Amino acid sequence: MKKKRLLSGLLIGLMAFSLVGCGVSGDDISQIVIGSANPMTGDSAQFGDMKVKAIQLAIDEVNEKGGIDGKKVKLEIGDDTGNPKEAPNVAQKFASNDELLAVIGHWNSSCTLAARGIYDSSGIPVITDSVNKAVTDGTTPYVFRVSLTDTDQANKLAEYAYKKLGKKNAAILFTANDFGTGLKNDFTKKFESLGGNIVGTETYFEGQSKDFSPQLTKIKGKNPDLLFIAGYYVETALIAQQSKELGLDVDMLGTEGISSEELVKLGGDAVEGIKFTGFFHPEVEFPGTKEFVKAFREKYNKDPDTYGALAYDSAKLILEGLKKNGVSRDGIKKYLEEVKDFPGVAGPVSFKNNAASRNIIILTVKDGKIVPADIQPDK
């Protein structure tokens, strides 16, 4: 009998306790979740890895200071494998999570274009570093771009090549996706309108092509004075090496897609002197750049790259929006629309029609190091 009473007492106690528990958790969201939708596996996994590292750094800094409104910020990682078929699945998963307030990503344009409709209809603000111009064509007000469009970048590069470097006959080698094709078309248009000639265009497939000798041999026959490479660093390193072997001695120009320490590791001597766009360089300092680079080095034992820096700025923008306008998706969107010259580690950020406007810097490889080039474009 005694035993029974004890048991029922325990049961009642337990029930009361669980009721109290319910009351607390039903109140409001207990944590803030930010999503990162990037390639974590597959051919482009290294970019996703860098971005996640940088976002985590920004979140840790906020959490160490007690979070936002007493709530800790958590990062949820979605893996789109760099494949536009996977991207909508990631977006769908994020959209069904009420605690998730904003997304950073996707890394490549094809993925962003495939997923942006889902984010937009669920009202999740997205900051992406994809460069295809269609990403911010005005149809998806929740999607913001922190980098320059490929058009802006190609225009600035064409101008730099023609006016600053004095090149007249350019050949183009581009990766066969939205990014590469967009760059090729825009560069061609601008370069020709300035008075230059495009003597040859060749293409390849990112992550699959390793042998560029047919393309390069063909380009060699056209005698260009500049080779514009619209692609990423792995292929660019191979292109540089193979053109050396084929005896194609020509100045090379690339985009921010090749701005990575790995370019030098893979390319060795062959990439000496190659020039490319940068949005970020540890030596080009803005407020906070030094601290960011130091913190990143301490935590991960490597230097941040352009994508890392942009992802860090994106995370900071979102966190700032949460602080300013309260914990909601629309608060972040409102903040992004209104922000003026946000002090990012890769330079000040403001959005106009959802796209950031910023200056480019030209980087080059000198003695195995990536440094700002001697000749810089006009501001």
Added chain:
Amino acid sequence: MFLEHFSNGIALGSIYALTAIGFTMVYGIIRLINFAHGDIYMVGAFIALLGITALNLPIVPAFLLGMAGASIVGILIAKFAYSPVFKAPRINLFLSAIGMALFLENFAMLVWGPETQSFPNVIKNTVYVFGGLRVSKLQLIILGTTIVLVLILTYIVQYTKMGKAMRCVSQDMDASRLMGINTNRIVYFTFALGSSLGAAAGVLVGMYYKAVFPMMGFVPGLKAFIAAVIGGIGSIPGAMLGGIIMGVSESLGAAYISSGYRDAIAFIILIIILLFKPAGILGKSVREKV
């Protein structure tokens, strides 16, 4: 210009040939389209890279280490992934191979990371110019290594007891078993041999392009399959021929048609061959399939 494209194609073709031989050997013995073969090629390249960077081996021992490591991996795969489903319908074996390929890719990503890793500059590459023909030292090494390995393989298959047994098993496994041949041992030996050739191709690619990464085996695996079918699947000389044809036609096709179509060209050749000579170029004339 034509000669330059041609020599590029020969170098590329010898690599395809090496990969295709391993592929075709396994098919010859157990009728398995081994889709994990391309990933064994990747594993071989990574093991050789490990030998160079972690153990500080010179290139030749590292090369042999890569081949040895890959043959052990090949045997393990045969033992744990293929022999349990050996008696099951063919489709199970095929699915097991695809599963194995995915497993190896993701395993490599976990162990070595997803990034492309640079292969150290082990051989100073110089370019020789003969008239209009430019040939690099590495291209010559690739061609030379391929020829040496193929000669060794031919010797093993034609003149050793093991080779004789392999040829028997490829003709009729059950009859061979009745004649007292340990067919399991032959199957494992074939896997070891085929995998080591695949690994050799992987290491050569690593040296040539100075880059090694977990997904590097996928496309070459497919190309090796095509090369094997073009030459006549199951036939070693056929695989060599198929590989060379693929390499050269890809290089020339990319040069004179369009670089965007270079992978498609491989498949177009495959379709043409299948339409006009379904058994492959050397498919009929060579009876012994090993």
